[in-house]
Structures are given as structure tokens and as C-alpha cells.
Amino acid sequence: MLFDIENWKEIIATLGRNKTRTFLTSFGIFWGTAMLAMLWGGGHGLLDLMSSNFKGFATNSCFMAASNTSMPYHGYGKGRAWQIDYSDIDRIRERIHGIKLITPVIFHYNSNVAASTQHSSATVKGVEPEYPKVESPIITSGRFLNKSDAMQNRKVCVLGKHVCSNIFGTENSVGKFIKLDDEYYKIVGVVTQTTKIQIGGKMDDCVFIPLSTMQIAYNYGNRIDLLCATMRRGVQPADIKDDTEAVLRTAHDINPEDEQAIMFIDIGAMFKMVNNIFIGIRLLALLVGAGTLMAGIIGVGNIMFVIIKERTQEIGIRRAIGAKPRDIMVQILSESMVMTTAAGLLGLCFAVLILAAVEAITEMNGTPAAFQISFNEAVSITFTFIVLGTAAGLLPAWRTMKIKPIEALQDD
Numbered sequence: 001m002l003f004d005i006e007n008w009k010e011i012i013a014t015l016g017r018n019k020t021r022t023f024l025t026s027f028g029i030f031w032g033t034a035m036l037a038m039l040w041g042g043g044h045g046l047l048d049l050m051s052s053n054f055k056g057f058a059t060n061s062c063f064m065a066a067s068n069t070s071m072p073y074h075g076y077g078k079g080r081a082w083q084i085d086y087s088d089i090d091r092i093r094e095r096i097h098g099i100k101l102i103t104p105v106i107f108h109y110n111s112n113v114a115a116s117t118q119h120s121s122a123t124v125k126g127v128e129p130e131y132p133k134v135e136s137p138i139i140t141s142g143r144f145l146n147k148s149d150a151m152q153n154r155k156v157c158v159l160g161k162h163v164c165s166n167i168f169g170t171e172n173s174v175g176k177f178i179k180l181d182d183e184y185y186k187i188v189g190v191v192t193q194t195t196k197i198q199i200g201g202k203m204d205d206c207v208f209i210p211l212s213t214m215q216i217a218y219n220y221g222n223r224i225d226l227l228c229a230t231m232r233r234g235v236q237p238a239d240i241k242d243d244t245e246a247v248l249r250t251a252h253d254i255n256p257e258d259e260q261a262i263m264f265i266d267i268g269a270m271f272k273m274v275n276n277i278f279i280g281i282r283l284l285a286l287l288v289g290a291g292t293l294m295a296g297i298i299g300v301g302n303i304m305f306v307i308i309k310e311r312t313q314e315i316g317i318r319r320a321i322g323a324k325p326r327d328i329m330v331q332i333l334s335e336s337m338v339m340t341t342a343a344g345l346l347g348l349c350f351a352v353l354i355l356a357a358v359e360a361i362t363e364m365n366g367t368p369a370a371f372q373i374s375f376n377e378a379v380s381i382t383f384t385f386i387v388l389g390t391a392a393g394l395l396p397a398w399r400t401m402k403i404k405p406i407e408a409l410q411d412d
Contacts (some may be wrong), residue, residue, distance in 0.1 A: 002112060004215070004319075005303055011084045018128065021319055022303075022339065023368060024262075025044065025299050025303045025339065026339055026342065026343035027296075027343070028295060028296030028299040029293070029296040029297065029299075029339070029340050029343035029347065029385060029389070030223075030291065030296075030341075030343040030344070030346050030348065030350070031296065032289070032292040032293030032295060032296040032297070032347065032385075033293060033296075033343070033344045033347030033348055033351070033381060033385055034046075034228055034287045034295055034348070034350045034351040034354075035288065035292045035377070036285075036286075036289025036351075036354060036381060037289070037347070037348055037352070037355075037373055037377075038289075038351045038354055039285030039286075039288060039289045039383055040282070040284070040289065040373055040377060040381075041351065041352075041371050041373045042355070042358070042371060043278060043281050043282045043285050043360065043371070044369075044370055044371065044372065044373070044388060045096060045355070045358065045362070045369040045370060045371030045372075046281065047274075047275075047281075047361070047369075047371075048369035048370050048371075050277075050278070052316070056136050058133065058135075058230045058267070059267060060229070060230055060231040060235075060236065060237065060266055060267075060268045060272040061199075061224055061229060061230045061237070061266065061267045061268065062088060062228075062229050062231075062240075062241075062264060062265060062266050062267060063199070063228055063229075063236035063263075063264070063265040063267075064084065064226070064227040064244065064245075064248070064263065064265075065084070065225065065226050065227070065262075065263040066081075066082050066083050066084050066227070066261070066263070067260055067261055067262065067263045068080065068081050068082075068260070068261070069193075069254055069255065069258055069260070069261045070258055070260040070261065071255040071257060071261075072255070072258075072260040073253055073254060073255035073258070074253045075274035076253060082254070083223045083224070083225060083251050083301060084104075084226075084248065085221075085222040085224060086104065086222040086224060086225060086227075087222065087251075088224070088227070088247070088248060088251060089104060089224075089227070091104055091247050091251060092227075092229075092248075092363055094249055095243070095247055096240050096244050096247065097231070097232075098231055098232055098235035098239055099134055099192055099229050099230070099235075099244075099312075099382045100128055100227065100229075100230050101134070101230045101242060102227060102228070102229040103127070103128045103131055103133075103134065103227075103229075104127075104128065104211060104224040104226070104227055104228075105125060105126065105127055105131070105199065105200065105211070105224070105226040105227075105228060106126040106211060106214055106218075106220055106223065106225045106226075107124070107125060107126075107148075107200045107225050107226075107227060107343065108123070108124040108126075108131050108214070108217070108218055108221045109123050109124075109200075109201075110123075111123065111124045111180060111181050111207070111208060112179075112180075112181055113159075113166045113167060113178055113179070113180055113181045114167070114178065115168065115176065115177070115179065117169045118166065118168070118217060119167070120163050120166035120167055120258070121160050122160065122163045122187030122205055122206060122207045123200055123201040123205060123206045123208070123209075124181075124207050124209060124214065124218075125199075125200060125206050125207070125208050125209070126178065126209055126210065126211035126212075126213070126214030126218075126220070127145065127208055127210075127211055127407055128136055128145075128210075128211050129144070129145050129146050129147050129149070129150055129152055131145075131208075131228070133230065134230060135193075135197070135203065135228075136190065136194055137158075137191035137194070137203055138191060138192045138193070138194055139189055139190070139191050140161060140190045140191065141160075141172065141189060141190045142158070142174040142187070142188050142190060143158075143188055143189045144158055144189055144191065144208070144289050145158060145188070145208060145209075148267065149188075149210045149213075150210045150211065150213075151212075151241075152210050153210065153212045153213045153216060154210060154213065155179065155183060155184065155185045155186065155189055155213060155217075156185060156186050156187075156188045156209070156210070157178065157185040157186070157188070157207050157208060157209045157389065158188060158189040158190065158191055158207070158208040158209075159173060159178075159189075159190050159191070159207055159208075159359045160190075160191060160202070160203050160204040160205050160206045160207065160208075161190060161191065161192040161204045162202075162204040162205050163204070163205060163207060164187075164190045170233050173190060174188050174189065174190065174266055175185055175187065178207075180207060180209070181217075182296075182298045183217050184210070184341075186206075187276030189312055190204060190384055191208070192204055198229070199226065199269070200225075200226070201319055204302045204392070210324070213357075214286040216328070231268070231366075234267075236266075236268050237264075237266040237267070237268045237269065238266055238268070238269060238382060241264055241266070244264075245262050245264065248262055248345070249261070249262070250263045251350075275316070285356065290337045293385060294388070295385070295386070296343075296390040297340070297385070297389060297391070297392045299328075301336075301392035316375065318346050327379065333390060336389055336390065336392055337386065337390055339385065339389070339390065339391065340385055340388070340389025340390075341385070341386055344381075344382065344385035344386070344389070345382070348376040348378060348381060348382065351373075352372070352373070352378075355372050355373070356372070357369045358371045359371040359372060380408040
């Protein structure tokens with residue numbers, strides 16, 4: 001029947017007898033399929049947008065910083081200020097085995113950066129060479145700080161993209177010198193950020209210098225503002241939180257029950273939370289889209305019952321001149337499948353166009369995301385509405401097999 005031209009002409013003629021009814025019925029399938037595809041593709045895009053906040057950032061990482069105590073302990077009153085120091089790194093490395101990398105960071109805000117007659121304000125970050133393993137920069141020119149810079153306390157720096165453009169414009173700044181507050185530093189690289197997570201400010205607005213150099217230049221001593229850590233495979237930041245905080249509390253005479261004295265930020269938990277939210281969004285999208293599609297399929301089934309009622313005499317005549325029940329049943333199923341398949345494919349194409357437009361808009365705004373469905377998902381949706389469309393016509397088609405030729409010819 002697939003290559004029977006007369007059969008196709010008959011199907012088209014039957015569906016074309018009542019164009020308004022056919023259109024409204026097909027629109028239900030069209031809109032249901034489009035909704036399912038748009039919601040599913042939209043879920044992909046929203047997840048991409050949220051995940052872009054973590055792009056270039058170690059998602060199994062955490063941060064620790066000191067905060068004022070909220071409880072008295074060992075003669076100290078509450079509200080005491082304390083600082084994480086360099087010796088805490090050795091303590092944590094020795095006692096917490098789930099940590100793969102731990103690296104310190106110190107900050108100096110609102111520093112003045114100048115070269116010739118140009119100047120800019122920036123946040124100075126003192127970091128170790130391992131820092132890019134936590135927050136991965138995009139190196140636009142030159143290099144990042146290395147071990148030799150740290151070991152020899154070199155006065156070298158890496159500029160954020162915005163700081164560099166404010167001072168040097170479009171000139172190549174690598175190899176030139178800047179005056180950072182009261183000291184001169186040689187520029188060895190320029191970086192820009194890949195993540196929207198900010199550690200003490202945007203990477204584009206920062207100047208990076210070796211931590212050992214910054215400790216001397218700004219008289220920081222062993223003080224550390226922030227500890228960044230990444231976990232070993234199979235370990236989550238939440239697994240080491242209690243033990244790490246216990247090490248810090250013991251070393252600095254902090255009440256073991258004081259939850260506010262140590263600020264612990266779990267990036268892994270944040271990333272997992274985003275994933276869980278979007279699992280829920282995808283399930284909701286699937287339920288809403290599938291419900292809309294099912295409503296359209298039920299409409300097809302109802303319309304097929306109406307069509308069979310209108311064609312009772314025609315069916316009777318066919319049976320009287322020798323048509324088999326199976327032939328009538330296949331004809332009804334074919335009409336249901338054609339209506340469903342055509343409307344479903346149009347709905348799928350419409351959804352792809354809408355998702356492509358949304359994707360183009362987000363890319364123009366500088367936040368590209370994949371608002372599309374995959375080929376396998378498109379095939380799954382197509383298979384779903386074809387199967388459901390066939391099922392919608394199955395009961396009406398089965399009803400035609402019970403129509404007796406004599407009764408059908410007498411039907412008014």
C-alpha cells in the first residue's frame with residue numbers, strides 16, 4: 001500500500017473533505033510535538049547557560065576563608081578575628097588525604113596600575129603556579145606565572161584583559177613594565193576568564209603576581225585570605241569538610257561548635273544542585289510536552305470515529321463488493337498515520353527553527369548555549385508520535401471490522 005498511488009489519492013481526498021476539521025485535529029498534533037521538542041531543547045539550553053558559570057572551573061573544588069568567631073572559647077570572646085596562615089596548608093595536607101591540590105590566595109583591592117600616562121584600578125591576587133588548576137584562565141598572550149617566578153620572588157605579573165586594554169589599548173603589553181602601587185613589575189602574560197565564578201573579583205579586572213612576591217611587597221607575612229582545594233577522584237568537598245574545619249579550629253583555638261568562624265564554599269555541591277534542578281526541569285518538560293501531545297492524539301482518535309460514522313455507507317458498499325475487513329482497517333489506520341506523521345514532522349521542524357533562533361540570540365548576547373535537540377531525541381519524538389498516531393486510529397479501525405454490509409447500506 002505504500003506505493004499505491006490510488007490509495008494515497010483516496011487518503012488525501014478523505015482528509016480534504018472537511019479541511020477545517022482536519023486542520024484543527026492536525027494542529028493538536030503539531031503543537032503537542034512542537035511543545036515537547038521546544039521544552040526538551042530549551043532544557044538543554046538552560047542547562048548550558050547555567051553550566052557556563054562553572055566553565056573553566058574545577059567543579060570538585062572548594063574554598064575556605066576565615067570569618068569572625070561567633071562563640072567564646074579558651075578565654076577568647078566571640079567576634080574575634082583570626083587568619084588562616086601558611087602553616088595551615090601543611091596541616092591540611094598531612095591530615096586530609098582526600099585533597100588532591102591545595103593552593104593559597106591573597107588579595108589587595110583597589111590597587112593602582114600605571115604605565116606612562118595611563119592608569120587603572122585593579123585587584124591584585126597573589127597566587128601560586130598551581131592556581132590555574134582551580135580557575136582555568138584563557139591566556140591571550142605570553143604565559144602564566146611559573147615555579148621559577150615563585151621560588152625566586154620575581155617581580156613579574158599577569159594582567160587581566162580589561163586592565164591591559166585600559167592601560168595599553170591594543171598594543172602588545174608582554175615584556176613591558178607597569179607600576180603596581182609603589183613597585184614595578186614586568187608583564188609576562190595577559191589572561192581572560194572562562195568562568196563566571198569570581199574569586200575576589202573578575203579575572204579580567206585583576207593583576208596576578210607570585211604569592212611569595214606579594215607577601216614581601218605588601219608585608220602580608222604568612223597570612224592567607226583564601227584556600228582553594230580540589231579533590232581526588234571519587235571524593236567530594238563535603239566528604240572532607242568536617243575534618244578540614246576541625247584541623248583549622250584546633251590550630252586557632254576556635255570553638256568546635258562554631259559554624260560561622262570558617263567559611264566553606266563547596267563548588268561541587270553548587271554544580272550538583274544545578275544538575276538536579278535541571279533534571280527536574282527536564283522531567284517537567286517531558287510531562288508537559290507529552291501531555292500536550294497525548295491531547296492531540298486523543299483528538300485524532302475522536303475525529304477518526306466521526307469520519308467512520310460519516311463513511312458507514314461507503315464502508316458497507318466496499319464490503320458488499322468484496323473488500324475484506326483487513327483492507328478497510330488498513331485504510332483507516334493509514335489516514336490516521338498520515339495525519340499524525342505530517343502534523344508531527346511539521347511541529348518538529350517548527351520547534352527546531354524556534355530553538356535555532358533562541359540559540360542565535362544567546363550567541364549574539366555573548367552567552368552561547370545549545371538550545372537544540374539531538375538527532376536521537378528527534379528520532380525518538382518522531383517514533384513516539386507515529387506509534388501514538390497509529391494507536392489513535394487502531395480502535396476506530398477495529399470498529400470498522402464489526403460493521404455488517406447490510407446494516408451499513410441501510411445507515412442514514
